[in-house]
Amino acid sequence: MKQKTMYLCSECGYENAKWFGKCPSCGAWNTMGEFKVKPETATRGVANFTRGTSRPTLLHEIETNDESRFYSGIGELDRVLGGGAVHGSFVLVGGEPGIGKSTLLLQMCQEMCRNAKVLYVSGEESLRQIKLRAARLEIKSPNLFVLAETDMEQIINETELLAPDVLIVDSIQTVYKRDLTAAPGGTTQIKECSMSLMQYAKNKNVTIFVVGHVNKEGTLAGPKILEHMVDCVLYFEGERNGPFRCLRAAKNRFGSTNEIGVFEMSDHGLLEVTNPSAAMLAGHPSGAAGNCIACVMEGSRPILAEVQALVAKTQFGVPRRTAAGVDYNRMVLLLAILEKRAGLFLSSSDAYVNVVGGMRLDEPAVDLPMVLAIVSSFRDKPLPEGVMSFGEVGLTGELRAVSSASQRINEAYRLGFHTCIMPMQDVDENLMHQMNIVRVHTVGEAIQAVL
Template sequence: MAKRKSKFMCRSCGYESPKWMGRCPGCGEWNTMDEEVEIVQKGPRAAFQHGEKVKQKALPISAVEMVEEPRVKTELNELNRVLGGGIVPGSLVLIGGDPGIGKSTLLLQVSSLLANQQQRVLYISGEESIRQTKLRAERLGVKSDELYIYAETDLGMIHETVDEVKPKFLVVDSIQTVHHPEVTSAPGSVSQVRECTAELMRIAKTQNIAIFIVGHVTKEGQIAGPRLLEHMVDAVLYFEGERHHTYRILRSVKNRFGSTNEIAIFEMLQSGLKEVLNPSELFLRERSQGGAGSTIVASMEGTRPILVEIQALITPSSFNYPKRMATGLDQNRVSLLMAVLEKRAGMLLQTQDAYIKVAGGVKLDEPAIDLAVLLSIVSSYRDTAVGVGDCFIGEVGLTGEVRRVSRIEQRVTEAAKLGFERIIMPSSNMGGWDVPSGIQVVGVETISEALGIAFK
């Protein structure tokens, strides 16, 4: 007879404890310990799996044949690029995002595009009924006999339906609603999410089915459930954006079949998501001409160069401790750059409040944006605008030097396409590549040189 036993598990990191604690010893979070009932079986436990297990042999690495991963391309070229060139059969992809951001709309639209290519797709809805899914499909114009809809949360029933329908692609919306029949805890708990994802991964690898699973996010913006969830899957995509704005960003933070930090930009319309093919033009569309505190930087998002606007507002502080606020940038890095300006350029910023923002809702984290951030701060502090046709690229060191950055040719080419006339960049990046016609490149070694050229 089975014996019931209680345990407490942290929903953030999966730490297990025989008793409840207010603070998790594993991750240090408060009020994350949930009680789960564990049934201890006497004797061997029946494995929850279909089919026979095939034993694999160990091979020397020199004997392993190199085979290029096949790809299934959709009509959304932006999605193909974020996934590394297309959907890999047998892969497990996790998509997370805020409630109402459009995750279900994106996956239903992708399912329709795949079904139109005569690829059988099974869409598992654990949060909506079939009628609710049908209403969204009517709005998106989804009509295909190769797209199957199934509303179920029991993993055993889902597995039987997969064996019956035999799809090439499977969508599970969402993983927090699916429950494993042999796990006694509630759906969405650490144990349920871990076991259900492990079973879906086994289905993907053994039956060569590409599976997309939707994951809820916490109030901090992280995917809910154990951190192990992101380690198990092949790719992790975050769907970002403001619900009150029409633009959405699909960001790749992990991809075993392609590069990370790739982004795709979509516009949310009544008829679904539409690709934005030129995001640089989008981000610069509403730029104020000749406004103080505004600079343009050519940043790399994965393999794509994107021109974005960095805005700064420097105002005298009325408090003993001035404010330092950054949106889309690392606040600590902004404080570091302001310290470099005080020490190396002789600017008194310790009595000034600083507000720095990346226009368009993009998050930048590469070092090549340092020079543009620094010049936007100086521009606002002096209330003097930089040239409208100027673009700034470069990393700034603690001694005030402007350091070399990668992929300079791609950045300059993108700036030239959008009509910029001058690029201020590190001197160490000069030479060894062809400068596009119609644009001037100026090399600088220190921030003092950059300030002299930008505000001449």
């Protein structure tokens, strides 16, 4: 029978027999990709159903034992996964080219192979290239098997014969199924190959790690349904020219999505950063205007980071605004609050805000440190030594409470800070004797307290 042509949106998975320049579901442009569908045999009258092996089960009869986990040997990776990888889980690792995804997974193989059999499938590198990279990373293990293959049927067959405990596919964009006419890396190929891997992981209780590339918008390339199929989505972030990398969980069915892992890229691969705060504050200038120390919560971990700002008189009719590591729209909003509520005329000045170390700070608690850094640069007056801050800023200039205030203060005290500027909220009484805690109501009060 003749195959039917359908069109699938790579952003939201919307299907239609007609092509659209703009997806009717999500509104994205030029995302409708063509794929072929095999027609099903039509039957007249009552369909003849064949009963499969699956049976309905009463909810109270289902066993709820704790999921079986195993450790990858990399503490930061285990933290993001929620305490280790779950047997039979399907994990997607995404990131920009050259960020270190393959390096991380290859280093993970070195530790996992001590107690498990691992198969590393590469569709991007030859066996010789993998061997050279493993030698550079000093990876030697008798239980690590390597396969250079892009045919999905062949990958499944070899995996069946080897029966590994862990399967790694690098990357999902390079593998293909022979019975599909679409090219490798297309929407249809990625969807079908991922479905095959997911079914194999659940049926054979094999843990599968899949590498996925990102597009120019920073999202995972391929259909959005790919992220819904997997159990865990990990994003590897960071500046390629910078030393630090952050592993963040965007989805995790077996743990929290707020935890992050911090790594440092070196000549011998990725090194774990067990104390990110000390690493981020290394090289912090003393007596320089325009910088303030912020404390943000990444899951259960408080992290101190340096927020820098530069305010200079504009040379053009419209002032320039640039943000790196913080939300651009949030920075513009805080500039408007400072001009309206604090009386600082910033409309004729360029403003640049940067987070040192390549970190991305999205928490509202970074509002107050950003404000203090901007005011410090505008007045060309440095903040006193040993001062850190956190707090959310409202549109009327008031400061709002944030979560885990005591943990943030403890982390700052451990690293040698003695003064904390924070909103009016309750903290542990013991901290009041350890640090000089200045609680303020508004942005104006916070500025007067330190500048």
